[in-house]
Amino acid sequence: MATPGHQSSLEGLIDFSAQPVFSDPSERARAIARFHRIVGYLETIDRAGSQYNRPVLIRLAFEYVRSSESQDSFLEFFFRTLSLDMLDSDLNDEACAGLREPVIAIVEFLMTNFFLPRESPAVCLPCPLPKSPLLSSLASLTLSLLHPCPPI
């Protein structure tokens, strides 16, 4: 099974070239079908529990990217991270299940590096005095994306 390793190792994989990802529309269609096959299967077996549905997040991220060129880059990143050929034949359920771990790693990479807090401008998020010593160091956290910058 291909594994993407530590999340930080994914950083180099989001540096896209200016070259077209696919040589023709049929290649693109095959890659999209392969993507949906993997993510669709994982959606059915992911037990979100108290968390969010991680395969759903990766599917939505693909669906909401802004253009076909952006989608192509997203697919390139996805398959490169999984060390999978974008155009291989279809995968059976067992093969899809074996990709769960690296797909979850991609989602956690996006969460850690994009959606979750990353710096501490205290003015952004005034917090009440934390009650827990463990959490006290987090009082000044804010989000780079999910919370607004302070108004100008």
Added chain:
Amino acid sequence: MHSFVGTPERLSALREACLVCDRHRCIVSHALDAGEAARRFVNGPAIDDVGDPLIGSDYQTVKVAHIIPYALAKAGVDGRIHEAKKTAIAILNMFDLGVVHLIEVTEINRPYNAITLSSIMHLFFGNYKIFFKGTGDDPHTYQIGTFLHPEVLRLLPVTRTLFTHLTIDPPSGRLLALHYAIAHILHLSGAGDYIDRILRDMEDGIVRGDGSTELGVIVDLALRVQ
């Protein structure tokens, strides 16, 4: 140059430009900035930015906010953009190839990346609970919707055509579309609620007895800001 990204002078200039472009009104509620109204009633003339009398207007505290947070392009004390931010920008660029040129370095403080909002709209725009969807009828017309309960913002959904100005760029439809995409990814996957809950636990200092507190994530976040 990076260290100039968030200088008070640049931010002040951006604020002024955005307020002028948006006519000192929240672009969602259309309420006029209360402070500006108070000054105009005292100093005169008591008219709005297009010359109509202020009497009978709605007034609210309005704020100018970035569409894409300038923290992404803000340099550290050493004047450099740190690797973590570069990664975040690269991911943002993956969502919309080429958008990085609109937000990198000083570009992030251009008027097209700013909007005037009332305090409550600023709060919910910043945490992706309200969003702008272009109607396609006009490049500056949007339907503004929300994921919140209808009672929280009874004004929404509403359709607004943004004000335009001869020399100041209006809010970028491309950046608002990116905000819309992020909002929907977070909401539809449940990740937004998940993050909200982590933040509430952090703010309240709660460690839940049922083991559902995301201590791993919280500890990781703590390490990242040390």
